[in-house]
Amino acid sequence: MAKIKPSKGAPYARILGVGGYRPTRVVPNEVILETIDSSDEWIRSRSGIETRHWASPEETVAAMSVEASGKAIADAGIEAAQIGAVVVSTVSHFSQTPAIATEIADRLGTDKAAAFDISAGCAGFGYGLTLAKGMVVEGSAEYVLVIGVERLSDLTDLEDRATAFLFGDGAGAVVVGPAKEPAIGPTVWGSEGDKSQTIKQTVSWDRFRSGDVSGLPVAADGTIKFPAITQEGQAVFRWAVFEMAKVAQQALDAAGITADDLDVFIPHQANVRIIDSMVKTLKLPEHVTVARDIRTTGNTSAASIPLAMERLLATGEAKSGDTALVIGFGAGLVYAATVVTLP
Amino acid sequence: MAATQEEIVAGLADIVNEIAGIPVEDVKLDKSFTDDLDVDSLSMVEVVVAAEERFDVKIPDEDVKNLKTVGDATDYILKHQA
Numbered sequence: 001m002a003k004i005k006p007s008k009g010a011p012y013a014r015i016l017g018v019g020g021y022r023p024t025r026v027v028p029n030e031v032i033l034e035t036i037d038s039s040d041e042w043i044r045s046r047s048g049i050e051t052r053h054w055a056s057p058e059e060t061v062a063a064m065s066v067e068a069s070g071k072a073i074a075d076a077g078i079e080a081a082q083i084g085a086v087v088v089s090t091v092s093h094f095s096q097t098p099a100i101a102t103e104i105a106d107r108l109g110t111d112k113a114a115a116f117d118i119s120a121g122c123a124g125f126g127y128g129l130t131l132a133k134g135m136v137v138e139g140s141a142e143y144v145l146v147i148g149v150e151r152l153s154d155l156t157d158l159e160d161r162a163t164a165f166l167f168g169d170g171a172g173a174v175v176v177g178p179a180k181e182p183a184i185g186p187t188v189w190g191s192e193g194d195k196s197q198t199i200k201q202t203v204s205w206d207r208f209r210s211g212d213v214s215g216l217p218v219a220a221d222g223t224i225k226f227p228a229i230t231q232e233g234q235a236v237f238r239w240a241v242f243e244m245a246k247v248a249q250q251a252l253d254a255a256g257i258t259a260d261d262l263d264v265f266i267p268h269q270a271n272v273r274i275i276d277s278m279v280k281t282l283k284l285p286e287h288v289t290v291a292r293d294i295r296t297t298g299n300t301s302a303a304s305i306p307l308a309m310e311r312l313l314a315t316g317e318a319k320s321g322d323t324a325l326v327i328g329f330g331a332g333l334v335y336a337a338t339v340v341t342l343p
Numbered sequence: 344m345a346a347t348q349e350e351i352v353a354g355l356a357d358i359v360n361e362i363a364g365i366p367v368e369d370v371k372l373d374k375s376f377t378d379d380l381d382v383d384s385l386s387m388v389e390v391v392v393a394a395e396e397r398f399d400v401k402i403p404d405e406d407v408k409n410l411k412t413v414g415d416a417t418d419y420i421l422k423h424q425a
Contacts, residue, residue, distance in 0.1 A: 046385065235404040238388045273385050 009139030010178030013132070015343045016078070016143075017175045019071025020310035021064045022297065023055040029165060036161040043165045048272020052168030052298025054153040061093040064171035065104045065149045068306075072145065073108070075343065076175035080109040083175070084141025087131055088117045089124025089302040091331070092151045104147065114141065121199070122268045122330025123189070124148050124302030125172070126338060129326075130187040132176035143177040148302030157202070157217070157228035166271070167229065168298025172306025174343070185255030185339035188247050192333045195239065199231040199331040229331075240274045244329045244337075245281040251325060251337035262288045263322035264312060264342065268329055269294035269304035289317050301330065309342065318342055345424050346398055351417045358393045362386050372414035380413075390416075399425045 028051050029040045043049060055064065065088065073080055086108075088101040101115035120127040125148040132144035152167035176184070203216055208224055217225040248267075252258060265288050267275055272294050279290055293308035300307060305326050312318035320342055327337035346354065356370035365380050376382040382390060387410075391402045394416065400423045402410075410416045 046383065232404070234384055234388050234407055237385050238392065238404065241388075242392055271385075277389060 007139035009137045010142070011137075012179040012182045012184075013136035013176050014179035014183030015129075015174045015340055016177045017072045017074070017076025017343050018306055018310045018313065019068045019073070019075055019173050020303075020307045021067035021071075021171045022307070023053040023059045023064070023169050025054050025056060026051050027054050032158070032165045035158040036164045038161050038165070046271075046273065047166060048275075048292065048295050049165055049298050051296050053170055055151050055169040059151075059169070061090060061100055061149050061151055061171075062103050062107065064151075064169070065100070065147045065173065066107050068149070068171035068173040069104065069108055069145055069147060071310075072173040072175050076143070076177065078143055078175065078177070081111045083108070083110045083113045083143045083145050085132070085135055085144045086110065086113050086115040086147070087128040087144060088115075088147045088149060089120060089128045090117060090149045091119055091121055091124075091301060092155055093117070093149075094154070101147075108145075113145075120302070120334050120336070121332055122270065122299075122301045122304065123328035123332070123334040123336045125305040126187065126189065126326060126328040126336025127334070128302075129174070129176065129184065129338065129340075130189065130336060133184045133187075136176055136178055143175055145173060145175055146306075147171060147173045148300075148304070148306055150301045150303050152229065152299070152301060155201070155227065155229050157225060157230070160228065160230065162233060163228070163230060166299050168300045170297060170300045170303045170307050172300075172303045172310060174306055174309075183341035185251065187336055187338045188250040188254055189336035190334070192239075195235070195333045197232075198235045198239070198333065199229065201227045202230050203227045237271075237274060239333060240270060240329055241277040241281060244327060244335060245278050247329075247335055247337050248278065248282055248325060248327050251327065251339055255339035257323070257339060259284050259288065261323060262325055262339075264289045264291070264318045264324035266291040266305055266308050266312070266324055266326045268327065269297065269308055270299050270330070302328075304328075313342065346420070348417055348421060351398065351420050352413060354397050355390070355394060355413055355416060358390050358397065362389050362393070370413055372412065372417060374413050375411055376413070376416075377411075394420060
């Protein structure tokens, strides 16, 4: 039997750089109120959202990703050619074949980096980060680019008063590379497929194409409404706050730290009420900085954690070397939590 | 030992006070959580989870929407408590 040479990776991995891109167009609640019967006060009190960004036709999934990634690569102090793999998490890229990651890898100037997309909803960033850490430590890539990117405005029913105000567009990216000390803790992740119907697309693509309107939301012209993301608000809220607080605690335990050791908490930016309740349930100490980027960015699914991380670092609310707990959770239902050292 | 109707109302009053800041004396059987007590749909979930812990009862998501008043919640807990 031939002897196979083992791969050689780095002892540990860390996030070396972060970058974000928010579309130019800022959309205030007043615009949302043109199509739903609600109020600015109601939207703010239920979600915390004041404004969100919606992408223009030119701000494609690839274009936003390239912008965010360029900043992350510069922040990491490396060259695009050093990147060995590009992982893109998205649910709102409308061409399934080929993966959008390959175009992004090419436009960034990588040297034929491995590139693929993943679908893990709002936990996508944590899933991508976990894959990246594995690649760096296992040795299949020295540097990995992880991108969370969404154009959720394309999957929003503007006439649904429960979700019309919720979603935004944007891209966030991090570069993961080798480290001498542990800087990404063990990931606590999983799925609960028995709750798969609590957050979902209103209509599957094949059913939409069939044109059979029976039992489905109908547009003004009598055809099936374009697919949008819908959710069971109360069920999702309960799961996100109380079940995810347990997962967050498990991630702290797995990293061998307590809430007192944390500097920053960056949960998926789903809803400020979920964030506030999680903070309360987790009994986070006063000194922990909590990301509430949702107020001006909306819920950007897989992009929300890197976007919030980038903003906290840019505003000085968090600093390089801080210890942060990140947790993503969403459609699947899926979740991923880990403790990281900020770049 | 199972809680009495009086104990449940008092417990719910504490919970609603803690979550929505409503004075405990305002929490009465005929009060609607949303219309009278300023408990919106998301706060209602927090009230339900707190009530589950306090009264050792399970209140599934599909039943939460039927609990319109303090009386509805009290009856539910009386019937389902362990």
